[in-house]
Amino acid sequence: MGTKQSRILLSAIMTAILSTPLRAETLVVNSYGGPYEEIIEKAIIAPFEAKFGIDVIYDPVGSASQDYAKIKATGGRPGFDVVVMTASQSLQGCRDGVLEKLDVATIPNLAKLMPRLAAAAGPCGAVHEVQYMSLLYRKDKLATPSSWSALLAPELKGRIVLPTFQNIMAIYLVEMMSVINGGDLVDNLDPGFKAMEAVARQSIGFEQSSAILESYIKDGTVWAMPFWNGRAQLLVDAGLPVDYIRPKEGTIPLIATLNVPVGAQNKQSAMKFIDFFLEKTSQEAWIGGYKVGSARTDVEVPEAIRARQITSEADLKTLLLPDLSLVAERLPRWAEQWDRDVVPQAD
Incomplete structure (x- = not known):
């Protein structure tokens, strides 16, 4: 290969490298398999990676109760940064001191959630869906x-x-x-x-x-x-x-929450992920994909979904909440x- 061809090839390689977004951090998200995994990959994870340049490893292992047992057994260091659980585990995790408390300073979209649902999940849980x-x-x-x-x-x-x-x-x-x-x-x-x-x-x-x-x-x-x-x-x-x-x-x-273990290695990225999941457009994508309700009242919901899901304070009042x-x-x-x-x- 001639010198000129070598320079062209090297230039092409460098252009490809420089045009590839740098992934400085990897975020591990633990949740469920089946259709949930397929929908979250498309509606939430891929857009999040594109926006922030953070790689997400999806870990579809364990139920909410099993995930919480792992968090508690490891003192808040289960090996994942964000976990999908329910409000009951969020409350228990706060009480046990193994879940991080969340606030609007790092997750501004928490302020957009229905107060009754936010209160039900406690200070360690971000309500990302309601069924x-x-x-x-x-x-x-x-x-x-x-x-x-x-x-x-x-x-x-x-x-x-x-x-x-x-x-x-x-x-x-x-x-x-x-x-x-x-x-x-x-x-x-x-x-x-x-x-x-x-x-x-x-x-x-x-x-x-x-x-x-x-x-x-x-x-x-x-x-x-x-x-x-x-x-x-x-x-x-x-x-x-x-x-x-x-x-x-x-x-x-079912008040489903996003939580961060206290020993998570990538807390800053975890907070970004939660805030992104709670964005209006993300919630609309999640509702449309997974056919669930939202804790936000300002989302645009297709009528066919609205008729059968929980999308307003009035809907919530029709349910029994222990x-x-x-x-x-x-x-x-x-x-x-x-x-x-x-x-x-x-x-």
């Missing part, structure tokens, strides 16, 4: 149900599946069964646990992962089950013969009661 526990059913197998008590219908014997207690949906279902059987959301759950014994006898068993839970209703093994409404809407949009309702007795919201700090405190005792009274009843 609610719906009753998902096969519309080719069942008439449209109206109540949580539909899970006890004779035709559903062996046709429902339940979440494990590691999925927060389990205690939410206990709480709803408690309310409709004379108990309450926090202080008297015995009626709910008693009702869940009967529901468990209808069930084919328990699963933790949303992806596995939904596989049963996809293939027709299961005809009805509690399920987060955003994920339920994805199944509807996929053309499956399913639909979901918000039962007449009401339901409980004291999540008490829920977090009492979960270990309730887990023992679930394992003792509910689990043995399943076939």
